[in-house]
Amino acid sequence: MKDRLLEVPFQLAARYDVPPILMRAYFAAERAYCRARIAVAGGATDIEVGDETVRFGLSTRMEYRRARDLGGERAVIAALLNELDGTETVWDVGAGVGTYTCFVANALTSGHVVAFEPEATNRARLRENLTANAPDERWTILPIALADRNGVAVLASEFVEAGGGHHYLSTDDTGVLVQTQCGAALVSKDEFGVPDVLKIDVQGAEKLVLDGMGSLLDTVESIYLEIHREKSDRYETHPDAVEESLRDAGYTLIPLGEPTNRRSGVYLLHACR
Template sequence: MRCLFHGSNVEKYIRQIGLDQYLSGPYWSLVHRFSNNTQTHTIVDQSVEFRTESFTEFMRFQNLNHEQPVIKNLLCSIDSDDVFYDIGANVGTYTCFVAPKIDRGQIVSFEPEPHNAMRLQDNLDLNDFDSQIIRVALTDTNTTIDFALSGNETGEGEHAISLTDGEDTIKVEAARGDSIIDQRNLEVPTVLKIDVEGAELSTLRGFKKTIHEHARLVYVEVHPEKLPEFGGTVSEVRAFLEGAGFDVAEIPQKRSEVFLRASK
């Protein structure tokens, strides 16, 4: 049965005629059921294997084409001696694609949600890649916060700093980026990717010194609908980056979020 669905001509034909959009849940649940719990994806000649044991993980990588323009841009822009910070790393999509490109630099992945952080390590081990994983939420203050969970499956991508009562939360350490570099004696980043579900501006402010003085590339996934909940706007994110001396451009993608590329 497995070969009838996942990666088969049947699946490709269903995608080609657009029927997958209508079958959606039942179709993909069946495909996941008969999958082998891993997926391999190739972007810019970088092939990476990911564990997809949960349905959420499976769908995350089935929909990877939405993120391919950003990943491709990043892979074509990064140098072997860069220090790359993956902020909001989730299960390691960006970390794992970047890892083979960096041999003289370093990768640091920040993911505060425990299950995602563990799967990130699994995906690194699966591909024989290396990254330092830090389970801290990066913001503009050093404290302990309530971190709201969007679901209980590994791979959930909308966990965020809690702003309201009644949410399912866990306590996590939060820190300013500039502070944690000093506290943990980390190499300063030259390239950053930030995906923090609306807290983009506070994360950038926590890295103010680092971004002004050391970074040459910053990729920020901006969430226009969530930003106001954290007291920010898309224009303020742009203004922060431009004020730090970056040229800012938008990378087109097939989602409601805005992915900004800031370069010096």
């Protein structure tokens, strides 16, 4: 993992035409700053959105940054929470360490949130965060990548660190094998109820997840998506195809802008009925 992390400054230096030595110095300084802040915080921090307060564990730079700005999606989390009455079934597809899942689980009274997270490092922290915030009967974690077919795939990443969100399904052999599953197949086996609300953040595979839901989209009331413009090329699709699929399924699309932490190549969308 360390070798992959050391590659990142050089990749970013090439992308933004910055001397690699300056990019490495910046990363080193930021890592030191984050370690200091994590130590001061005692390895955890409480974050409030609306009426919900959630405690997140901190052990890495990415976890610290994600807790600090919620991935630039605080307003989207607030909007999702505001539409819940506590009884819903929510699927968090690409749950990571639980940035959305923990708030949702905390807000539910008799509902249930299913968190899909195929990456093992994030999944371990996700479990710790959920255990610290909500009773077991409010949540389930599945080590599954929702997609448009049932089978196995290679899960690759630019680097692996708790709190990082750079994982994707790859056609290469470098990575780990994970189970892929259509959402429709999960419901047809009576393993889980039909979701009322979906949140999807899958690094460009949004269209695959929607295709795998099939006719279930006729009953899902609300979908919050993070759309990746360039990363969708990995799956030979495009954001326009995602939006067209949603409109064809009867949704009204509400643009939610870009993340406030200025992540590039990403925009947020709410599909509702």
